[in-house]
Amino acid sequence: MKKIVTIIRPDKLEDVKQALEEIGCLGMTVKEVKGRGIQLGITESYRGTDYKVDLLPKTQVEIVAKTEEVEKIVDTIVKNAQTGCIGDGKIFISPVEEVVRIRTGERGEDAI
Ligand SMILES: Nc1ncnc2c1ncn2[C@@H]1O[C@H](COP(=O)(O)OP(=O)(O)OP(=O)(O)O)[C@@H](O)[C@H]1O
Numbered sequence: 282m283k284k285i286v287t288i289i290r291p292d293k294l295e296d297v298k299q300a301l302e303e304i305g306c307l308g309m310t311v312k313e314v315k316g317r318g319i320q321l322g323i324t325e326s327y328r329g330t331d332y333k334v335d336l337l338p339k340t341q342v343e344i345v346a347k348t349e350e351v352e353k354i355v356d357t358i359v360k361n362a363q364t365g366c367i368g369d370g371k372i373f374i375s376p377v378e379e380v381v382r383i384r385t386g387e388r389g390e391d392a393i
């Protein structure tokens with residue numbers, strides 16, 4: 282099993298969520314976060330002065346999935362979150378040792 286943590290533009294969340302649902306990827310955790318990439322945010326002008334906004338609002342979506350589902354999920358996220366402009370976001374994938382569904386006590390892939 283893998284954990285997919287993706288940071289996307291907040292206005293892409295609805296499209297990504299809908300597309301994931303269509304491929305049967307249902308469980309997720311969504312957080313509003315702030316972040317920056319290699320451009321370190323943006324510079325904004327306010328009353329004639331330039332201010333550096335170094336952390337921009339982003340949306341983080343966390344999904345734990347079967348390893349065999351990961352490629353399909355990643356493709357779906359990229360397809361639905363991409364604008365081609367800087368700041369589109371990232372996807373981080375890491376291993377997950379165990380999952381437990383608290384209601385039933387099921388474990389592993391059965392608990393996803
Ligand atoms: N190395 C990183 N570690 C953790 N979070 C990151 C990292 N890079 C980007 N992020 C997160 O992803 C968000 C979007 O990053 P962004 O798409 O701007 O990355 P980038 O590397 O600057 O690529 P691009 O050149 O396309 O803008 C950031 O605001 C931050 O929340």
Ligand SMILES: [Mg+2]
Nearest residue numbers: 318319320368
């Ligand atoms: Mg960037």
